Amino acid sequence: MSESFNFSTKLIKEAGPIDPHTGAANVPIYLSSTFHQFDFDQYGKYDYTRSGNPTREALEQAISALEGGVQGFAFASGMAAISTAFLLLSEGDHVVISEDVYGGTFRVVTQVLGRLGISHTFVDTTDLERVKAAIQPNTRVIYIETPSNPTLKVTDIGAIAAIAKSHGCLTFVDNTFMTRCSAAA
Numbered sequence: 516m517s518e519s520f521n522f523s524t525k526l527i528k529e530a531g532p533i534d535p536h537t538g539a540a541n542v543p544i545y546l547s548s549t550f551h552q553f554d555f556d557q558y559g560k561y562d563y564t565r566s567g568n569p570t571r572e573a574l575e576q577a578i579s580a581l582e583g584g585v586q587g588f589a590f591a592s593g594m595a596a597i598s599t600a601f602l603l604l605s606e607g608d609h610v611v612i613s614e615d616v617y618g619g620t621f622r623v624v625t626q627v628l629g630r631l632g633i634s635h636t637f638v639d640t641t642d643l644e645r646v647k648a649a650i651q652p653n654t655r656v657i658y659i660e661t662p663s664n665p666t667l668k669v670t671d672i673g674a675i676a677a678i679a680k681s682h683g684c685l686t687f688v689d690n691t692f693m694t695r696c697s698a699a700a
């Protein structure tokens with residue numbers, strides 16, 4: 516969608532598809548956990564809500580479009596999303612992470628990831644030189660929280676992503692306190 520539309524217009528236009536069965540302008544809320552399979556050995560698009568649900572899918576697509584992304588994934592809580600993202604890592608991997616992250620994230624990193632053989636280094640990610648210095652050969656992720664909770668330090672997302680890419684790392688951003696959308700609203 517054209518960037519020339521303001522956020523409110525995009526929000527309406529990206530709110531989801533018109534329901535093909537009823538013409539409902541808003542996406543119906545599908546509460547079903549299981550979806551009927553019409554063939555024995557060929558599953559339809561949806562089979563079980565945990566793996567796919569039309570209502571959640573509409574939300575994921577709307578968020579992705581509003582953020583200018585390629586794919587959205589919705590979770591029931593922030594820590595569910597953060598924990599799932601960390602599960603992309605394997606034993607022996609290393610994470611460079613903002614030193615003042617949210618308490619729940621701090622506990623996952625210090626009390627859970629270590630047990631799985633995933634190490635970390637906390638740094639002030641507003642200081643790009645310190646971030647570069649903390650990167651190790653096995654660093655797979657630079658994790659930033661911006662603005663951070665609770666000290667509201669602001670890290671340059673683009674600069675961190677560039678550093679991460681140049682080292683073959685992923686960038687994880689917890690942008691809870693100020694999404695791109697709220698900044699543009």
Ligand SMILES: Cc1ncc(COP(=O)(O)O)c(C=O)c1O
Nearest residue numbers: 592593594595617619664689691
């Ligand atoms: C910056 C930040 N990240 C993650 C979370 C965790 O979110 P949730 O409570 O939805 O798991 C919070 C909660 O306050 C937060 O402030």
